[in-house]
Amino acid sequence: xxxxxxxxxxLFHALMGFTxxxxxxxxxxxxxxxxxxxxxxxxxxxxxxxxxxxxxxxALSGM
Numbered sequence: 001x002x003x004x005x006x007x008x009x010x011l012f013h014a015l016m017g018f019t020x021x022x023x024x025x026x027x028x029x030x031x032x033x034x035x036x037x038x039x040x041x042x043x044x045x046x047x048x049x050x051x052x053x054x055x056x057x058x059a060l061s062g063m
Contacts, residue, residue, distance in 0.1 A: 009056065012052075013049055013052045013053050013056070014049065016048055016049065016052040017045045017046070017048040017049030017050075017052060018045060018048075019048070020044045020045065020047065020048025020049075021041045021042065021043075021044040021045030021046075021048060022041065023044070024040050024041050024043070024044030024045075025037050025038065025040065025041030025044070028040040028041065
């Protein structure tokens with residue numbers, strides 16, 4: 001049961017990071033070149049995933 005919940009949380013955080021990265025890429029694509037927009041999207045993915053995992057860790061530490 002715990003393993004299944006762990007995989008579900010991992011998938012959720014990856015999807016959150018992907019969504020943030022995609023939004024950043026789409027916005028940056030209008031202003032920058034393709035390579036710059038891809039780098040910004042990748043950075044958005046990393047930051048979004050880390051913030052999502054950090055929020056989970058803070059929430060679980062309060063339990």
